[in-house]
Amino acid sequence: MNQPKRSDEPIWWALFSAGGVCFAVVVPGLLLTVALLYPLGLLPENTLNYQQVQQWLLKDWWGLAGLALAGAAICLPLFHAMHRIHHGLHDLKLSSGLMGKVICYSSASLLSALALYFWWQGLG
Amino acid sequence: MSEQHPPRRPYHTPLTGSWWLKHRYYRLYMLREATVLPLLFFCGCLIAGFYSLQQGETSWLNWLSFMAQPWVMALNALTLAASLFHAKTFFELFPRVMPLLPAPLMIAGQWLATLAVATLLLLLLGGLL
Amino acid sequence: MEKTVEKTLVIQRYNPEHDQTPSQQSYQVPFDNSTSVLDALLYIQQSLDPSLAFRWSCRMAICGSCSVMVNGIPKLGCKTFLREYSGDLLLEPLAHFATEKDLVSDMTLFLQHLQAVKPYLIRQEQSAATTPASKPQPHKQTPKQLAKYRKFSSCINCGLCYAACPQFGLNPEFLGPAALTLAQRYNLDSRDQGKAERMPQLNGKNGVWGCTFVGFCSDVCPKHLDPAAAVNQGKVASATDFVIGLFKP
Numbered sequence: 335m336n337q338p339k340r341s342d343e344p345i346w347w348a349l350f351s352a353g354g355v356c357f358a359v360v361v362p363g364l365l366l367t368v369a370l371l372y373p374l375g376l377l378p379e380n381t382l383n384y385q386q387v388q389q390w391l392l393k394d395w396w397g398l399a400g401l402a403l404a405g406a407a408i409c410l411p412l413f414h415a416m417h418r419i420h421h422g423l424h425d426l427k428l429s430s431g432l433m434g435k436v437i438c439y440s441s442a443s444l445l446s447a448l449a450l451y452f453w454w455q456g457l458g
Numbered sequence: 459m460s461e462q463h464p465p466r467r468p469y470h471t472p473l474t475g476s477w478w479l480k481h482r483y484y485r486l487y488m489l490r491e492a493t494v495l496p497l498l499f500f501c502g503c504l505i506a507g508f509y510s511l512q513q514g515e516t517s518w519l520n521w522l523s524f525m526a527q528p529w530v531m532a533l534n535a536l537t538l539a540a541s542l543f544h545a546k547t548f549f550e551l552f553p554r555v556m557p558l559l560p561a562p563l564m565i566a567g568q569w570l571a572t573l574a575v576a577t578l579l580l581l582l583l584g585g586l587l
Numbered sequence: 588m589e590k591t592v593e594k595t596l597v598i599q600r601y602n603p604e605h606d607q608t609p610s611q612q613s614y615q616v617p618f619d620n621s622t623s624v625l626d627a628l629l630y631i632q633q634s635l636d637p638s639l640a641f642r643w644s645c646r647m648a649i650c651g652s653c654s655v656m657v658n659g660i661p662k663l664g665c666k667t668f669l670r671e672y673s674g675d676l677l678l679e680p681l682a683h684f685a686t687e688k689d690l691v692s693d694m695t696l697f698l699q700h701l702q703a704v705k706p707y708l709i710r711q712e713q714s715a716a717t718t719p720a721s722k723p724q725p726h727k728q729t730p731k732q733l734a735k736y737r738k739f740s741s742c743i744n745c746g747l748c749y750a751a752c753p754q755f756g757l758n759p760e761f762l763g764p765a766a767l768t769l770a771q772r773y774n775l776d777s778r779d780q781g782k783a784e785r786m787p788q789l790n791g792k793n794g795v796w797g798c799t800f801v802g803f804c805s806d807v808c809p810k811h812l813d814p815a816a817a818v819n820q821g822k823v824a825s826a827t828d829f830v831i832g833l834f835k836p
C-alpha cells in the first residue's frame with residue numbers, strides 16, 4: 335500500500351483548538367461586559383473612557399494586555415472560525431478543494447495581522 | 459464454477475449537501491459549527507475597536523456608540539448565546555480527546571475558567587478593581 | 588402463546604437483477620415484547636416473502652452482521668426491538684455504503700479501511716521462530732496497561748459508525764471511525780511495536796484529519812466504545828508525530 339501524504343492539518347487544528355478555548359473561556363465574559371452590560375449603561379461610564387482603555391491596553395506593561403486581548407479575542411478565534419468554515423464548506427458540498435482552504439486561512443491571517451498592526455500603531 | 463452468476467450491480471446513493479437536515483444530531487452539529495458566524499462579527503467589532511483606539515478619542519467614542527446600536531447589541535447577544543453553546547460542546551469534547559482527569563471534573567473546571575474571566579472583567583469594568 | 592399485535596415494517600427492496608432503483612415494500616409482522624428487528628426479518632423471510640435478503644449470524648450482538656438503518660438510524664437488528672417503536676418501522680440498508688441487494692450492503696470499503704491500519708499486534712524483534720532454543724516468552728501486561736486501550740478493544744466490526752459518519756459519506760476514502768479506533772487501540776497496547784507503521788495512514792488527510800468530531804458514531808456504537816474519542820485522541824497523536832517530524836530529517 336502506498337503511503338498517503340502527511341497532512342498539514344495539525345497546524346490548523348492546533349490554531350483551531352487554541353481559538354476554541356478562547357472562544358469558550360474569554361469571549362463570553364467580553365461579550366457580557368463590553369458588548370452588552372456597558373452599552374446598556376449597567377456599568378460605570380468612566381471605566382471605558384479613552385484614557386483608561388489606552389492605559390490598560392497600550393501603556394501599562396508595554397501594552398502586553400492589548401496584545402493578549404488581540405490574540406485571545408481576535409487572532410485565535412479568527413483561526414478557529416475559519417477552520418470551521420473551511421470544513422463546513424466541505425460538509426455542505428460547496429467546496430472541497432485547495433481554493434476554499436487558501437481563502438479561509440489567508441483571510442484569518444490577514445485580519446489577525448490587521449488587528450496586531452492596530453495594536454502596534456497604538457503603542458505609539 | 460459451472461453456474462453462471464449474474465453480475466454484481468451495487469446501488470449507491472451519494473450524499474447531497476442537505477444530509478445534515480435529516481437528523482437532529484446532525485442539525486445540532488451544524489449549529490455548533492455555525493456558532494463561528496456571529497463570532498466573526500464580534501471579531502470584526504474588536505478589530506474596529508483597536509483601530510479606533512489608536513485613531514484618537516473621537517474615533518473611540520464613535521466606536522462605543524457603534525457598540526451601543528440596538529442591532530449591534532442584538533447581534534452580540536446572539537454571539538453570547540453562540541459562545542455559550544460552543545463552550546458547552548467544546549468543554550464536553552475536551553475530556554474525551556485528552557482524558558487527564560475524570561470528565562465531570564474537567565468540564566466543571568473549564569466552566570469555572572469561563573466564569574473567572576467574566577467575573578474579572580465585571581470587577582474591572584465595574585470599577586471595583 | 589398467541590401473538591395478536593402486529594406492526595408494519597416498511598423495507599427497502601433492491602434486486603440488482605432487474606431493479607434500476609430501490610423501492611419500498613410493507614409487511615405486517617406479529618410481535619411481542621421480545622421480538623427484535625432481526626426476528627421480524629426472519630419471520631418475513633420464512634412466512635411472507637422468501638426473496639427478502641439480509642445478513643445475520645449470531646443473534647446476540649457479537650458478530651456485527653445484522654446492521655441496518657431503522658428509521659434512519661444505524662442499528663443492530665438483533666439488539667433493536669419492535670416494542671421500542673410506537674409507529675411503523677422503516678428498514679433500509681446501511682447508509683453511505685452501496686447496496687448489494689435489499690438490506691445487504693457492500694462492505695468492501697470498510698474492510699479495506701480496517702486492513703489499512705494493520706489492526707493486529709506488531710512486534711519488531713524476531714520471535715522465538717528464529718531462536719528455537721529459547722522458549723517463546725509471553726508478553727506480559729499489567730492491569731494498568733490493559734486499561735489504556737481496553738475500552739477501544741470491543742469493536743465487533745458492525746459498521747454502524749460508518750453509516751453514522753457524514754465524513755465517510757462525503758468522502759469514502761476517509762478511513763473512518765472503526766479503523767481509526769482500531770489503530771488507536773493497537774497504538775495504545777503496551778505489547779505492540781507497530782505505531783510507526785500505522786502513523787503514516789493516520790497522518791494523511793483521509794486518516795484522523797478527515798474527522799470533524801460530529802460524534803454520532805459514538806452515539807450509535809452498540810458496544811459503547813466511543814470511536815469519536817479514539818479518533819480525536821489519534822489527532823493528538825498525529826499532531827505530536829507532526830512536531831517530532833519537524834525535528835527529524
Ligand code: FES
Pocket residue numbers: 625643644645646647648649650651652653654663664665666
Ligand atoms: S446477528 Fe450477530 S450482531 Fe446481530
